[in-house]
Amino acid sequence: xxxxxxxxxxxxxxxxxxxxxxxxxxxxxxxxxxxxxxxxxxxxxxxxxxxxxxxxxxxxxxxxxxxxxxxxxxxxxxxxxxxxxxxxxxxxxxxxxxxxxxxxxxxxxxxxxxxxxxxxxxxxxxxxxxxxxxxxxxxxx
Amino acid sequence: xxxxxxxxxxxxxxxxxxxxxxxxxxxxxxxxxxxxxxxxxxxxxxxxxxxxxxxxxxxxxxxxxxxxxxxxxxxxxxxxxxxxxxxxxxxxxxxxxxxxxxxxxxxxxxxxxxxxxxxxxxxxxxxxxxxxxxxxxxxxx
Numbered sequence: 001x002x003x004x005x006x007x008x009x010x011x012x013x014x015x016x017x018x019x020x021x022x023x024x025x026x027x028x029x030x031x032x033x034x035x036x037x038x039x040x041x042x043x044x045x046x047x048x049x050x051x052x053x054x055x056x057x058x059x060x061x062x063x064x065x066x067x068x069x070x071x072x073x074x075x076x077x078x079x080x081x082x083x084x085x086x087x088x089x090x091x092x093x094x095x096x097x098x099x100x101x102x103x104x105x106x107x108x109x110x111x112x113x114x115x116x117x118x119x120x121x122x123x124x125x126x127x128x129x130x131x132x133x134x135x136x137x138x139x140x141x
Numbered sequence: 142x143x144x145x146x147x148x149x150x151x152x153x154x155x156x157x158x159x160x161x162x163x164x165x166x167x168x169x170x171x172x173x174x175x176x177x178x179x180x181x182x183x184x185x186x187x188x189x190x191x192x193x194x195x196x197x198x199x200x201x202x203x204x205x206x207x208x209x210x211x212x213x214x215x216x217x218x219x220x221x222x223x224x225x226x227x228x229x230x231x232x233x234x235x236x237x238x239x240x241x242x243x244x245x246x247x248x249x250x251x252x253x254x255x256x257x258x259x260x261x262x263x264x265x266x267x268x269x270x271x272x273x274x275x276x277x278x279x280x281x282x
Contacts (some may be wrong), residue, residue, distance in 0.1 A: 020192050021185035021253060028180045028263050037178035039169045040259055042207050044162035051161050066183050066255055067208050112162060114207055116257065118181055122169050 008074055008083055009033055009096040013064065024092065026064045027118050033096040035060040038121035044114050045070060045107035052104020053135050057127040060120045061097040063087070068113025075102040075136050084139045088113060102131070104138050149215055149224055150174055150237040154205065165233065167205045168259050174237040176201040179262035185255050186211055186248035193245020193279055194272040201261045202238040204228070209254025216243040216277050225280045229254060243272070245279050 011033065016023040027034060038059070045051060045068075052073070063072070069088030072095060076082050082101065086108060087093045097103060107113045121127070152174065157164040168175060179200075186192060186209075193214070204213070210229030213236060217223050223242065227249060228234045238244060248254045262268070 020190040021187050021248065022183075024183040024185070026181040026183060026257075029178050030263055034178075037170050037175075040167040040181060040257070042163075042165040042167060044165070046162050049161040107162065114255075116167075116181070122171055 006098055008098070008101065010083070010085060010087070010093055011096070012093045015092050024066055026116060027062050027094065033062060033094065035120040038119050039123055040116065040118045041123075042114055042116055044112045045105060046112050047107050047110055050104060050106045050133060050138055052133050052138055053102050053131040054104070055102045055129050056099050057129065058099050058121055058124070059127060060099060061095075062118040063095040063097065064116045064118075065089070066114060066116065068107065068109035068111065070113045070115055071106045071108055071140065073104050073136070073138055079136060081139065102136060104133070104136070106138065106140065147239055149239070149242065151224070151226060151228070151234055152237070153234045156233050165207055167257060168203050168235065174203060174235065176261040179260050180264055181257065181259045182264075183255055183257055185253045186246060187253050188248050188251055191245060191247045191274060191279055193274050194243050194276050195245070196243045196270050197240050198268040198270065199240050199262055199265070200268060201240060203259040204236040204238065205257045205259075206230070207255060207257065209248065209250035209252065211254045211256055212247045212249055212281065214245050214277070214280055220277060222280065243277060245274070245277070247279065247281065
């Protein structure tokens with residue numbers, strides 16, 4: 001919790017196939033990407049819809065997509081693209097996002113996709129900045 | 142984290158409907174059901190399948206079903222049924238389960254259901270006890 005993270009980290013996660021239903025890893029407190037627990041919540045994104053743009057001033061996010069597939073775009077302060085990647089059922093991974101990164105995401109599945117965010121702080125509207133979709137170019141490819 | 146919890150707690154959770162996709166609460170560190178963060182992981186359960194029986198000797202579980210509907214049975218040490226309830230999309234709630242409770246669950250949706258467990262300890266096979274389905278009566282109604 002004392003380490004200042006400044007990098008976006010993408011880490012493949014394990015999925016165990018069992019007869020009655022799978023087990024999917026998300027986050028352990030022993031992993032270096034764990035930055036403390038404030039809140040866990042889900043955001044869903046419908047087919048071909050985009051939620052953008054938003055950045056957190058304080059929150060570090062840990063994003064996991066157990067259901068569906070979601071394309072994420074991350075931009076820095078200078079409006080330079082940092083990462084354009086897709087995670088979800090086809091690429092079961094976690095994205096750790098430090099504060100001050102602009103992000104947007106798009107639902108790529110034919111049904112609604114689910115994003116779990118395990119954040120290091122409780123929801124606080126004062127630490128969120130929002131901009132309209134036109135603020136940055138959402139790269140769909 | 143210092144409070145010893147001995148009761149199963151079922152709490153309705155908030156779901157916010159947004160145009161591009163919903164936001165679903167899961168757990169905040171400020172809630173009394175929060176017992177510390179060890180690990181978050183998903184278990185899935187296929188249609189009409191049952192996973193049973195298991196109990197944790199140390200873990201407190203926080204169970205949330207964002208996708209599908211899952212019937213849970215909880216039994217005490219004396220093999221007495223404590224709770225038989227269904228949570229999921231139709232009843233979006235969280236179940237907090239202290240250690241030493243036998244539990245089993247069944248997938249009620251026509252597609253796979255997803256259970257998020259936010260546990261207060263890291264996975265440890267030594268603190269899990271398992272019994273076959275015949276050990277206790279899974280109440281489907």
